[in-house]
Amino acid sequence: MMTSTDAVRVGTPSAPRPMDTPVLLDVNDLRTHFKMPGGTVRAVDGVSYRLHRGRTLGIVGESGCGKSVTAQSILGIVPRPGKVVSGSMVLTRGDGSTLELAGLDPKGKTIRSVRGNEIAYIFQEPMSALSPIHTIGHQITEVIRLHTGANRDQARERAETVMRQVGLPRPDEVLVRYPHQLSGGMRQRAVIGIALACNPSILIADEPTTALDVTTEAVILDLVRSLQETTGMAIQFITHNLGVIAEIADEVVVMYMGRQVERASVTDLFLRPQHPYTQALLRSMPRLGRRVQARLEAIEGMVPDPFSVPAGCAFHTRCRHYVPVRCDQPEYLEVAPGHWVRCSRAGEVA
């Protein structure tokens, strides 16, 4: 355990950056559906975005909006009976060649060489992402040896480097431990270490700080940011927490019922939200430092049943700006440079 006082530090602000670097992953009109006895669940229904080198894309939405299935689709780990039914996901590899991830055999050689190697994944619960019966060292060297063909000693060396990178100062001690012997924050650092072991060009982080305490969360977010600065990886950051998104993302995609309702730079999204759902989400959360403790503006009703998504705009059942007929076929339009909204009344409502 670190106990030195000088390790307490105050972070420096980091401004959001424009998405002006090369595209590493181009997701276009992705649709992933689950055919169930009770009907088809369109978990992801037409999602498009790009991951840029050294930039962070935030995906935000409530449970069941399809944000995790989007990530699973990329890696070919969608649980059955889910299937990518259409769309494309083009990965640009280190040598400049491109690879279409849609339609790859989920158990095939190609996707396995991508998964954990070029695209790494961090899960929400570090305890369930790690094997309880193997040491941290075993779990990290396994990944390194599988993907790089390194021998035991080389893998061990790489593992120690990575552990130091994620802020575990005495790697030789951590590597021989089992997950239950580490605290929540250390475990999440170890999981990040395993994800980074093969120098991925893309990191998908699915609610990586949700299970952590707020002070630990701040430290982990800072760690992710500084690792991105040194490695230049593209990050897709999935969370339901708007505060975390504002803290880490450069560009944000808002999802509702499997659809992308808004996409904008982080500054535009928080300062000039256009979709009524985004606006309502931002209004409904209690904010630190708001002096007047008025009633919260709750979004009425609840997320509809995934088997019967409302026709037209999926949000219309809860939207206070709904106008019949006009809201039947909302198109996804660019209302300002880089700011896309799926709402027939975008621009009129605030």
Next chain:
Amino acid sequence: MTTNTPVQTGTVPAGAVDGDLLVVRDLVKHFPIRKGFWSKVVGHVRAVDGVSFNVRQGETLGLVGESGCGKTTTSRLVMRAYQPTGGTIHFRDRTQGWLDIPTASATQVRGVRRNLQMIFQDPYSSLNPRMTLLDIIGEPLMVNGVAKGSELQDRVAELLRLVGLHPEYMARYPHAFSGGQRQRVGIARAIALEPQLVVCDEPVSALDVSIQAQTLNLLEDLQARLGLTYIFVAHDLSVVQHVSTRVAVMYVGRIVECAPTEDLFFSPKHPYTEALLSAVPTPDPTRRGSRIFLAGEVPDASNPPPGCHFHPRCRYAADICRTTVPPLTEIAPGHTVACHMSGQLSLTGVHA
């Protein structure tokens, strides 16, 4: 002492002022750590280590802190789910007057339970899947002999309406409801007997953002309508700021700061409160970055550091902090803090 009933059996506890509903003094709960074949006690987890606070009639006291700080243990002690190792918990019962919950007799406790209820964190595991809403919400009414038969159904229907659910749902089972609706069922059950004090243990942390706001509004409405008093245990500081009248911050089994909500958030006096507030991510990208990053981990409650428990992670720590436990002292009206340096520090709160 003013109470709304003529019955006054217990004696007024020391430290109680007019309008207090609960007076907790020097509350201690140690859990033994057992090891080996004979289950020998090898140490103690000091989950709650000398906690004192008052709760006033009609207010909401927020109890915040990180996992393992003892906030849930404290609330369970108030509910007499655990027997404390030491200390007193005086509650001003509607019919029995003041009594000390840990030492009250079984009959007295049965009476107190009606007036002391709890709302749980997880709406999925806290409702019995084999009971209908009528059984779940009606159970406390039936057990306490308040209502039965058609009167019971009427009362449950009224409670369902009160929490915003259709009375026709009465015959359904919990699996038919979403998380937010289930939490409403849990709330209906807790308020069925019109309790005086409701302990809410992370009532919205398992809910989606849009459902959180509905639930918080419902809790506020019920408080206004039924004159409830809440102890609100949570780790989400923005939620706590929104609902609480006063807030107590806990760290490794102790209260480090307690103040009216505005004072605590805008001018914190304890370095831990400052760090905690600074760590909360704000939904404003123009204000990102400058956070206080605490080094290391929350200390192990079975072997906490000597003196002030926070000193190894505190950037203002002096020699005295490493040896002497700082007492909880009042530095402004209603604002108490346990820090040796509090007089010399000017700490940053949240931005308005």
